[in-house]
Amino acid sequence: MKTQLIAILLIVTTGILSAQSGKSTSNYQQIEKQTDAIYSSLVEIRRDLHVNPEISKQEKRTSKIVAEYLRKLGLEVKTNIGGHGVVGILKGGKEGRNIAWRADMDAIKTDEPDVVNFTSKNKGVRHICGHDVHTTIALGIATVLSQQKENLEGTVYFIFQPAEETFTGAKDMIADGLFDIIKPDEIYGLHIGPEASGVINVKANELFAYMKTLKIKFKPSANEKELENFMNTLLKSFVRNIEQVGSPWDIINKISDPKIGLTNKETIFKDYFILQGGRLNTDKGVTFYNASFLETDVNKVNSTPSEIKKQILNSKFKDAFISIEYSKDYSGTPINDPELTKIASQTISSFYNKEMFIPLYGQAPYFGEDFLYYQQKVPGVFFFLGGSNIEKGINSMPHTPNFAVDETTIKYGVQSFASLIFERANSK
Numbered sequence: 135m136k137t138q139l140i141a142i143l144l145i146v147t148t149g150i151l152s153a154q155s156g157k158s159t160s161n162y163q164q165i166e167k168q169t170d171a172i173y174s175s176l177v178e179i180r181r182d183l184h185v186n187p188e189i190s191k192q193e194k195r196t197s198k199i200v201a202e203y204l205r206k207l208g209l210e211v212k213t214n215i216g217g218h219g220v221v222g223i224l225k226g227g228k229e230g231r232n233i234a235w236r237a238d239m240d241a242i243k244t245d246e247p248d249v250v251n252f253t254s255k256n257k258g259v260r261h262i263c264g265h266d267v268h269t270t271i272a273l274g275i276a277t278v279l280s281q282q283k284e285n286l287e288g289t290v291y292f293i294f295q296p297a298e299e300t301f302t303g304a305k306d307m308i309a310d311g312l313f314d315i316i317k318p319d320e321i322y323g324l325h326i327g328p329e330a331s332g333v334i335n336v337k338a339n340e341l342f343a344y345m346k347t348l349k350i351k352f353k354p355s356a357n358e359k360e361l362e363n364f365m366n367t368l369l370k371s372f373v374r375n376i377e378q379v380g381s382p383w384d385i386i387n388k389i390s391d392p393k394i395g396l397t398n399k400e401t402i403f404k405d406y407f408i409l410q411g412g413r414l415n416t417d418k419g420v421t422f423y424n425a426s427f428l429e430t431d432v433n434k435v436n437s438t439p440s441e442i443k444k445q446i447l448n449s450k451f452k453d454a455f456i457s458i459e460y461s462k463d464y465s466g467t468p469i470n471d472p473e474l475t476k477i478a479s480q481t482i483s484s485f486y487n488k489e490m491f492i493p494l495y496g497q498a499p500y501f502g503e504d505f506l507y508y509q510q511k512v513p514g515v516f517f518f519l520g521g522s523n524i525e526k527g528i529n530s531m532p533h534t535p536n537f538a539v540d541e542t543t544i545k546y547g548v549q550s551f552a553s554l555i556f557e558r559a560n561s562k
């Protein structure tokens with residue numbers, strides 16, 4: 135089903151990007167040309183990063199390359215923010231709005247072999263989440279906007295973040311004074327997604343479901359099997375609309391299905407509770423029941439643990455109950471500012487091929503992204519940028535063993551988001 139969608143989108147991708155008439159047309163066309171001119175050098179950078187991937191908190195080489203590149207462009211550069219974080223500051227020729235763009239830099243541990251011929255030199259580490267492409271696109275945007283400096287109103291901040299995969303990099307950069315260095319009015323970022331190369335997806339509010347892990351402690355009980363069955367039945371009573379039967383991938387693979395996936399208004403990925411795991415373990419005289427859940431409704435995320443506790447205390451296991459612990463933060467989802475999402479959608483659609491801009495509905499399960507920590511400080515929008523190409527056998531579903539990216543998406547990413555940032559900076 136996913137491959138069908140990609141095939142349909144591919145037909146769209148091969149269409150010619152048509153700039154529409156309007157005040158931004160000439161800027162967009164200029165940015166498009168400038169992007170074409172640097173495209174092959176960007177592909178070289180991306181391949182170098184791909185060959186030399188670094189896991190979270192060890193992005194030493196990557197951040198050095200980024201900092202040197204930004205300095206050569208003439209940007210003001212700050213390094214070692216929250217670890218290997220780098221910030222580049224591009225001041226426009228006139229006053230305007232201040233816009234931040236964030237890219238993440240870290241790779242992932244995996245023993246699966248690389249599917250491209252520019253293979254990773256670092257054994258057991260690969261870019262299977264596309265952060266090499268994110269970093270490259272951000273450098274490309276910085277390049278073309280530097281060339282637009284005289285026309286640029288306002289300041290553009292480029293955030294190159296370490297340790298996204300461990301969900302710590304954004305928090306660490308913020309704790310290390312990121313927002314003392316930069317004062318953005320708006321923040322944007324993207325992730326490579328499974329759609330065809332160049333397709334841009336976005337939606338207002340939550341992109342993903344919320345995730346919580348639960349750890350429920352009991353005194354040792356003679357009826358452990360009975361307790362486990364009771365807990366499983368109790369947790370299953372919360373499940374609505376989507377049930378995880380096999381692996382999470384059985385569900386994830388449906389998000390690209392044109393009939394029920396995220397691009398369809400009638401998507402099944404709306405208003406659901408998915409239960410994961412559910413197992414009793416005994417360790418050092420304490421019995422634990424561990425499970426996790428995905429929930430689309432923030433209010434239900436909050437009320438679910440106390441509701442579970444209430445039901446245990448109303449059961450025959452009330453005397454065995456010790457405590458219920460759960461992850462406190464809403465780990466998971468970026469929350470896109472509705473007004474900025476609307477403006478960004480209209481802006482991109484006004485110069486980009488409209489068929490390449492596809493809104494999303496519902497909330498994707500099993501995904502997490504620490505971009506949300508910036509959005510807690512500054513209104514912003516997080517996009518997906520497709521990287522698949524079915525004809526070339528390229529599938530860009532993040533974290534899959536055969537993850538690969540059609541490099542033409544670098545061009546689409548740079549031209550469309552450099553133009554968006556330019557329009558937003560010049561918008562007042």
Ligand SMILES: [Zn+2]
Binds near residue numbers: 263265298325532
């Ligand atoms: Zn990622």
